Amino acid sequence: MKRLLIIGATFFLLGSLGVFLAYEYRAALRDWTYQASRPSLPVAEPYTASSSTLGSVVSSSTKPSGTLPSEKLLDVPFTSQAPHANWEDPYQEACEEASMIMVAAYYKGERGALQPDEADRRILQLIDREESKYGYGQDVTAQQVVELIEGEFSDLRAHVFPIKTASDITSYIAKGIPVIIPADGKTLPNPNFRNGGPVYHMLVVIGYTGSTFITNDPGTRLGKEFIYTYDELLSSIHDWNGGDVRNGARVGIAIEKAK
Secondary structure: OHHHHHHHHHHHHHHHHHHHHHHHOHHHHHHHHHHHHOOOOOOOEOOOOOOOOOOOOOOOOOOOOOOOOOOEEEOOOEOOOOOOOOOOOOHHHOHHHHHHHHHHHHHOOOOOEOOHHHHHHHHHHHHHHHHHHHOOOOOOOHHHHHHHHHHHOOOEEEEEEEOOOOHHHHHHHOOOOOEEEEEOOOOOOOOOOOOOOOOOEEEEEEEEOOOEEEEEOOOOOOOOOEEEEHHHHHOOEOOOHHHOHHHOOOEEEEEEEOO
8 A cells, every 4th residue: 555655646746747847848848849840941042142133123013033943942030029038019019120130131141040139239229210210100011111121221122012922922032032021910820929919010921832931920939930821921911001901902022132
């Protein structure tokens, strides 16, 4: 009887320890599960001066043409819009700034993940410029992103283009050009979003496969190379539209190195 009690107590203690460790390391376990379930992706390609074959940003009425590779992934550095996991203001509304900073870092030849302190500095600096120089509010339209890109990153050029099909986006990615997407965050199926997702959101499309877009989504710390199906992302694309996001225009922002 005594032996049975000892065995029972041992199993109880081991079980309790397991529960404690699972709770204590729940974030790490979620991260491991997420990474383990991810599909294989194309090899990420860093920016080089020859990455873009357009020569200059095309007009908003045209897009790159030609035969596209079956898959493509650009090595765009990632940062969450809350680099230190502080999701209070201004970070909860900083998806636009984080998206622009990621694209600018790509064209600088930076790779991997931006260091939190440096990402935080760049985000706060860009927010300050938006408010002090441009007078923009927390939510920035696609056209305002163009003005910010060209005003604050002198080596880049950008334009807004309409989106109807996946190829409207993949044609740019194939040429080495990342695309920023404005979206209705409530319809983006990202399980890592808080409170069902933001009303208005921006992210960067950095690649594609035959059926999916690969994105750097700053709305979560697990947003690096986050996958959306073509239909999931396309149905969520909407510009700010004065706050009526669900009826906003379906547009993207192509950003290229100035020539």
